[in-house]
Each structure stands twice: as structure tokens, then as C-alpha cells.
């Protein structure tokens with residue numbers, strides 16, 4: 388059996404006496420489309436920060452493709468194929484999608500400013516950037532300044548920038564946050580259609596999107612994994628409904644299908 392793309396054993400972090408994440412065993416299979424859900428303050432972003440190496444854990448281990456990367460910096464993990472996006476937009480508003488992706492590819496390749504390159508390499512970077520924009524359904528908008536793009540398109544561009552690093556694992560922190568409902572489905576369709584060998588873990592509060600796109604769901608509550616399973620298993624788990632009751636995301640409870648679509 389091949390090793391999980393990403394795995395944690397007993398992962399935890401405390402801020403003073405507060406255990407923000409504790410005892411987390413998470414496994415992301417190759418090609419996963421896995422959701423990480425949980426009420427506000429459950430520790431989802433903190434867990435992503437532990438996975439990427441932004442935070443050093445107080446306990447436990449992180450493995451990529453079976454190799455222990457717990458001691459590696461965020462940079463080293465990124466170079467091994469771990470990429471992420473943030474809850475908040477981090478784009479340069481005056482650049483175009485094409486120039487943004489060209490810069491990201493150049494950074495990956497450790498190359499300096501693109502205009503100093505031999506023409507052949509220069510063309511290859513632009514070709515790769517255009518192909519990536521096409522994959523993210525942004526090709527028609529390649530030359531429009533970022534500030535003029537619909538917010539859903541900006542969020543897709545963030546994913547394009549993460550993809551420019553050629554990751555094997557992609558962590559998406561609320562990719563549809565702030566995106567109007569009519570655009571968020573399309574955004575997740577693009578995520579779903581990313582290459583099958585890329586493992587995706589996404590944080591998402593909208594249960595309709597979670598149950599439509601996740602093949603597996605991990606539920607985090609007060610820093611611990613309450614349960615993990617297929618959408619069908621999670622949809623019929625009364626404990627999951629219970630943790631959402633009384634939370635700001637009460638509307639999420641209604642959106643949890645009794646019989647989830649995926650098996």
C-alpha cells in the first residue's frame with residue numbers, strides 16, 4: 388500500500404495553557420479531495436499552520452509521503468510539494484493574472500526577473516502560465532488587472548499561484564470565503580478538476596459545498612478530531628449536527644444532508 392500523501396500522528400499545539408490542537412491523527416490519501424470542517428475556533432487554521440510548518444507542534448509528528456517532516460521549515464516543506472492558500476486574499480491588485488503566475492513560476496524555478504532570460508525559457512514560462520490559467524478557467528482574464536476581477540476569480544488565481552509551485556499536496560483555507568454563492572460552486576468545480584495526483588485538503592464552512600465536493604470529511608472540534616469519514620457517514624452522524632447547534636454556523640446544520648450524495 389502506498390504511503391498517505393500527508394499524515395499526522397498525535398499532532399498538537401498549545402498556546403500557554405490553551406490546547407488549540409491536540410492528539411490529531413489525520414491522513415490525506417494521494418488524490419484526496421478532503422474537507423476539514425468544524426465550528427468557529429475549532430483549530431482548523433491552526434492545524435493547517437502545523438501541517439505547513441508555520442507553527443512548531445508541542446506534540447506529535449507530520450509525515451509527507453511517509454517521511455517525517457516535523458523538523459522541516461515551511462520553506463523546505465513547500466519545496467517538497469506542500470502548497471497552501473490563505474483565508475484572506477494575498478494578491479497584488481495591479482498585476483494581471485498572467486504576470487502574477489509568471490512571477491510565481493519564476494520564483495519556483497529560482498530564476499531572476501523574467502526579462503533577463505533567454506527567449507526560449509521566457510516563452511516556456513509564459514506557455515506554462517497560460518496553461519495553468521486555462522486549467523483554473525482564467526485564460527480569458529489573463530490580461531485583466533487583478534483588482535478588476537470578480538472575487539471568485541481572484542480566489543481562483545490564488546489557487547493558480549499555489550499550483551505554480553507544482554505541489555503534490557494543496558491546502559486550501561476557506562477558498563470560497565467571501566465569494567458569492569453563485570460563483571462558489573464553479574470555484575469548487577475547478578478545484579475538483581485539479582490533476583488527480585494532487586491531494587487536496589480544504590477548510591469550508593458551507594456544508595452544501597462540503598457535501599457536494601468532499602470525498603472524505605474530517606470534523607475538528609475543540610482542537611480534536613471528533614470523527615472522520617465519507618460524506619454519507621458524516622451526514623448521518625448525530626454528533627456532527629450537535630456540534631454545529633448553537634454556533635454561528637447554525638445554518639450549516641440544515642445543509643448537512645441526512646443521506647449525503649457520495650457513498
Ligand SMILES: Nc1ncnc2c1ncn2[C@@H]1O[C@H](COP(=O)(O)OP(=O)(O)OP(=O)(O)O)[C@@H](O)[C@H]1O
Pocket residue numbers: 402407425426427428429430431432433434
Ligand atoms: N497564535 C495564537 N496564539 C494564541 N491563540 C491562538 C493562536 N492561533 C490560534 N489561536 C486560538 O486557537 C483557537 C483556534 O483558532 P483557529 O483560527 O485555528 O480556528 P478555526 O477553526 O480556523 O476557526 P474559524 O473557523 O473561525 O476560522 C482559537 O481559540 C484561537 O483564538
